[in-house]
Amino acid sequence: MADNQKKLVEQITSMDEDFAKWYTDIVKKADLIDYSSVKGCMIIRPYGYAIWENIQKILDARFKETGVENVYMPLFIPESLLTKEKDHVEGFAPEVAWITYGGSEKLAERLCVRPTSETLFCEHYANIIKSYRDLPKVYNQWCSVVRWEKTTRPFLRSREFLWQEGHTMHRTAKEAEERTVQMLNLYADFFEKDLAIPVVKGQKTDKEKFAGAKATYTVEALMHDGKALQGGTSHNFGDDFAKAFGIQFLDSDNTLKTPHQTSWGVSTRIIGGIIMTHGDDSGLVLPPAVAPIQVIVIPVQQHKAGVIEAATAIVDTLKENGIRVKMDDSEQSPGWKFSEYEMKGVPLRIEIGPRDIAENKCVIVRRDNREKSFVSVDELVPAVKDGLEKLTAALYEKALKNREQRTYEAEDMEQMKEISQTKSGYIKAMWCGSLECEMKLKEECDVTSRCIPFGVKPTGNRCVCCGREAKKLVYWGKAY
Amino acid sequence: MADNQKKLVEQITSMDEDFAKWYTDIVKKADLIDYSSVKGCMIIRPYGYAIWENIQKILDARFKETGVENVYMPLFIPESLLTKEKDHVEGFAPEVAWITYGGSEKLAERLCVRPTSETLFCEHYANIIKSYRDLPKVYNQWCSVVRWEKTTRPFLRSREFLWQEGHTMHRTAKEAEERTVQMLNLYADFFEKDLAIPVVKGQKTDKEKFAGAKATYTVEALMHDGKALQGGTSHNFGDDFAKAFGIQFLDSDNTLKTPHQTSWGVSTRIIGGIIMTHGDDSGLVLPPAVAPIQVIVIPVQQHKAGVIEAATAIVDTLKENGIRVKMDDSEQSPGWKFSEYEMKGVPLRIEIGPRDIAENKCVIVRRDNREKSFVSVDELVPAVKDGLEKLTAALYEKALKNREQRTYEAEDMEQMKEISQTKSGYIKAMWCGSLECEMKLKEECDVTSRCIPFGVKPTGNRCVCCGREAKKLVYWGKAY
Numbered sequence: 023m024a025d026n027q028k029k030l031v032e033q034i035t036s037m038d039e040d041f042a043k044w045y046t047d048i049v050k051k052a053d054l055i056d057y058s059s060v061k062g063c064m065i066i067r068p069y070g071y072a073i074w075e076n077i078q079k080i081l082d083a084r085f086k087e088t089g090v091e092n093v094y095m096p097l098f099i100p101e102s103l104l105t106k107e108k109d110h111v112e113g114f115a116p117e118v119a120w121i122t123y124g125g126s127e128k129l130a131e132r133l134c135v136r137p138t139s140e141t142l143f144c145e146h147y148a149n150i151i152k153s154y155r156d157l158p159k160v161y162n163q164w165c166s167v168v169r170w171e172k173t174t175r176p177f178l179r180s181r182e183f184l185w186q187e188g189h190t191m192h193r194t195a196k197e198a199e200e201r202t203v204q205m206l207n208l209y210a211d212f213f214e215k216d217l218a219i220p221v222v223k224g225q226k227t228d229k230e231k232f233a234g235a236k237a238t239y240t241v242e243a244l245m246h247d248g249k250a251l252q253g254g255t256s257h258n259f260g261d262d263f264a265k266a267f268g269i270q271f272l273d274s275d276n277t278l279k280t281p282h283q284t285s286w287g288v289s290t291r292i293i294g295g296i297i298m299t300h301g302d303d304s305g306l307v308l309p310p311a312v313a314p315i316q317v318i319v320i321p322v323q324q325h326k327a328g329v330i331e332a333a334t335a336i337v338d339t340l341k342e343n344g345i346r347v348k349m350d351d352s353e354q355s356p357g358w359k360f361s362e363y364e365m366k367g368v369p370l371r372i373e374i375g376p377r378d379i380a381e382n383k384c385v386i387v388r389r390d391n392r393e394k395s396f397v398s399v400d401e402l403v404p405a406v407k408d409g410l411e412k413l414t415a416a417l418y419e420k421a422l423k424n425r426e427q428r429t430y431e432a433e434d435m436e437q438m439k440e441i442s443q444t445k446s447g448y449i450k451a452m453w454c455g456s457l458e459c460e461m462k463l464k465e466e467c468d469v470t471s472r473c474i475p476f477g478v479k480p481t482g483n484r485c486v487c488c489g490r491e492a493k494k495l496v497y498w499g500k501a502y
Numbered sequence: 503m504a505d506n507q508k509k510l511v512e513q514i515t516s517m518d519e520d521f522a523k524w525y526t527d528i529v530k531k532a533d534l535i536d537y538s539s540v541k542g543c544m545i546i547r548p549y550g551y552a553i554w555e556n557i558q559k560i561l562d563a564r565f566k567e568t569g570v571e572n573v574y575m576p577l578f579i580p581e582s583l584l585t586k587e588k589d590h591v592e593g594f595a596p597e598v599a600w601i602t603y604g605g606s607e608k609l610a611e612r613l614c615v616r617p618t619s620e621t622l623f624c625e626h627y628a629n630i631i632k633s634y635r636d637l638p639k640v641y642n643q644w645c646s647v648v649r650w651e652k653t654t655r656p657f658l659r660s661r662e663f664l665w666q667e668g669h670t671m672h673r674t675a676k677e678a679e680e681r682t683v684q685m686l687n688l689y690a691d692f693f694e695k696d697l698a699i700p701v702v703k704g705q706k707t708d709k710e711k712f713a714g715a716k717a718t719y720t721v722e723a724l725m726h727d728g729k730a731l732q733g734g735t736s737h738n739f740g741d742d743f744a745k746a747f748g749i750q751f752l753d754s755d756n757t758l759k760t761p762h763q764t765s766w767g768v769s770t771r772i773i774g775g776i777i778m779t780h781g782d783d784s785g786l787v788l789p790p791a792v793a794p795i796q797v798i799v800i801p802v803q804q805h806k807a808g809v810i811e812a813a814t815a816i817v818d819t820l821k822e823n824g825i826r827v828k829m830d831d832s833e834q835s836p837g838w839k840f841s842e843y844e845m846k847g848v849p850l851r852i853e854i855g856p857r858d859i860a861e862n863k864c865v866i867v868r869r870d871n872r873e874k875s876f877v878s879v880d881e882l883v884p885a886v887k888d889g890l891e892k893l894t895a896a897l898y899e900k901a902l903k904n905r906e907q908r909t910y911e912a913e914d915m916e917q918m919k920e921i922s923q924t925k926s927g928y929i930k931a932m933w934c935g936s937l938e939c940e941m942k943l944k945e946e947c948d949v950t951s952r953c954i955p956f957g958v959k960p961t962g963n964r965c966v967c968c969g970r971e972a973k974k975l976v977y978w979g980k981a982y
Binding site: 058059060063065066067071072074075093095096098099102103116117118119120121123124125126133135145146150161165166168181182184 | 538539540545546547551554555571572573574576577578579580582595596597598599600602605606607622625626629630641645646648661662664
C-alpha cells in the first residue's frame, strides 16, 4: 500500500525543484488535458472540462442576476471588419489565424478566426440600437477564441482557449463605467469566495491595457511560485468603437447620441490559476465550489460483509444533500486510491471499513492538510459541509499568506533590481506614469506593471525609476 | 388596440402564401437571429440562444444519466489527420474552411476548421485506450462546427452552426450497436416529449449515411409544409476508423482487439424544426419545455391602483413554482403586447386587470388555439401547469395529424410521380436496395430516401422503381 502510494507520487516533479515541470506533470497526471497533433491547442479531458462546467455554471448564474443575456456571434471576422478600429487591429492582427479557402474556392476576402468579438458585437449593435429604449444592451457569449501564440502552455497560453466575453452598450459614460466596475467586482468575488484565490483589484497601465480600450481593470492573482496571473479583465471602451462603427441612438431629448461600451472576460486560464495557487507535491487541490468530485468515498476491506453497503449509504446521503460525491470500489488498493484522488485534488476523502461500521462512524480526511476526523455517520452531512467550508477558508488563508510573504516594496532602482533578482512576488513601487520608465523597468528588472491597485496607500511620492514626482502606486512582477 | 395588433401581424407573410418567406420573417421578427457581414453565418440573438440553452440543459442532463462525459477538442484539424479515413475525407473535404496563415506566417500544413470531430477523437482515443478497463469511453462535446455551404438559411443550413457531437468507443460490436440505438431513442424521446415533434425512427440508405459510417440511424420529422427535416442522427462506425487510427486494446483474454465506435449529434437545426412544425401566421409557437418564457403576464389598465401589484404577485407565485415567467408592464398597449408575445411563441398569456382583481381571478390564454380560461388566483399554479401540459399534447397531436394527412403510398413510378408532383409529404414505397433506383427516384421525382423506418409494415414486395423484388420500405420525400 505505502509502496503503491509512493510510486504514484514519484511521478510528479516536486514544485520546489521545478515549478514548470510540476505544473505540466499535474495537468497530465490529473487527467485534465491531453495533447494532440494540433500544435498549440489542447484537448480538455472530462475531469478538466467538468471544472470548466462548474466555473461556467456559477458565473453564468451570477451574470444573469445582473441582467446579462447570452448570445452567439459568428466564429469568423472579415478582414475589413477587424480593421475598423485602429488600435484594436494593431493589437490583434499579428496573432490571428486566417481562413483563405472555403472548400476548393479561394475567398474574395480573408476571414480571421475571432481572437475576441468587439467588432462583431459593434456591427450587430449598430443594427439593433436605435433609441434610448434599446439601451442598455448587456450581452455575453461563451465560446472559444484563437490567438496565434508562439509559445504555449496548457490553460495558461494556448492558440485556442475557451472563455466568456461580455459586451455591453450604455446610454451614458457613467453607466458604462459602473458596469465595468460591477463586472470587475463580480470576478473578484468569484475568485475569492468560490476559487479561494485572493486577488488584487486595479487598473492596467496604458501599455498593458486591452487594444482599443479607454481603461482596463483587472483582478490579479499571485501563484505559489510568486509569479502573477491576470485572472479576469473588465474594459471601458468609452465611445471610440461606437463612433468607428457608427452606432447612434435617439435619446429622450430627441438628439442623436453615441452609446458607451464595455467588455469583460475570463477564460480557461482560471484553471491554470487554481492549479498554481492551491496545488502541492501530491497533485491538484481543488476548491470545493468547482471540484467535479467534492467527496470521494473509499471502502476499506471492501470484500467484507456490509462494507460496500455502508459506503453506498454514505454516497446516497451526501448526494441527497447536494454534494458531488463518488465511490471508488474498483479492484485497486485503498493506498492507490488515496494517492489517485489526492492527485485529482478531491477536497474530502471518506474512508469506511468494518471497524468503522461497527462503531457507526467513518473517517474524513481533508486534502489540503490531511487532517483526519472520526465522524458519527449520523453527523455526516454537517461534518462534510463544515469540512468543505473549512477547506475553502484554509486554501484562501494559505494563498493570502503566500501573497503577503511575497509582496515587497522598492523605493529606488537599486532596491528594485535587488528584489527582482533575488525574490519572486509583487514589488510595490511608485511610478511617475511615463511609458519610458515602464519600459526601463521591464528591460533592467524584467518586471511588468501588473496593476495600479484600488484602495492601496502610496508607499512614497517619487518614481522608483526616474525619481520624479509620482502619484501612482504600481504592483510590479513577473507574470504568466 | 386592434389596429396595433393588425399592424404587427401584417409584417409576417402568411405561411400558405410563401412558406419560405414566412420562415425568414419569423426568425427575424421574433428576434431569434440577425445577419452580419459574415456571409452564411448567423448571429443567434438572446431569445434564440435561450431556446438553445434550454435544449442543451435537457439533453446534457439526459446524456449524463447514460454515462456521457463532456470534453473539448481543438477547433482545428490538420489536413493529414482529416485524410486518414478515406470515406470520411471524401465526404467532408469539399466543404471545409482552410486556415493557411497564423498571423503573417504561412503554415507548413493547412488546418481546417472542424466540420465534425471523428478524426480528433480517434487520435485522442489512440492515446488513452490501452486496456479493456479503459472501455467504454462515452464522450461528448458542445461546440460549433463549420461546413462551407453554398446556400444557407438561418438554423437550417449555415456555414457555422452549434451542435453536440458524441463519440464513443466500445469493447464489442454489440455494445456499440446498443449505444447507437440508445442515443437514437434518447433523441426520439426528446423530440416527442419535450419538443412535441413526432418523429419517424429509421435507418439511412448507404447513399444518405454519414461519410465513413457503417450504419446511420435517424429521427425524421415532417414540417408543416410537408417537407422532411433530419432531426438527429446516430452512427455506428464499426471498427473502420479505429483501424485507420491504430486504436487497439488488450482484452481480458490477453489478445489485442480493435474497439467499436459510434457518434451521434443534434444541432441548432432543431430550432428551425420547432419553428416549421408548430409556428403559425401569428408567429412562433414554442413547446413549453424549451420556451425561454413559458408565461407572459400582461397587466390590463396597469395605471389603476393595485393592478401592477396583483400582476407581480402572480409572477412571484409562478417563479416560486419553477415556471419561467415574465411581466410586461412597458408603456405599449395591451394589444401590442398580445401580438408581440404571440409572435414570440410564448405558450401562455395571463391577463389581469381591475375587474379580474375584484373577482380574485385572471385570464389565461393559450398560444396555440387562443382558448381563454378564467381562473381563480388561488388555482393559478395547477391551472398554469395543466395549461402547459395540454398545450404540449395539443402541439404533438396537431403535428402528428399533419404527418398522417401528408403520408402517402406509391406502388409504381406512375403513382410516385403523380404524388411527388401534386402533394407534399412522405411517400411510403418499397425499394429493391439499389443505388440506381434511388438515383432515378431523385432524378425523376425529385425525392430522396428519408429513412427505412423501424417497425413499419411493408406495403408490398416490389420495388416502386424497377419492379424487382423488394424487402425494404422507404419513406421518400423532399427535405430541408
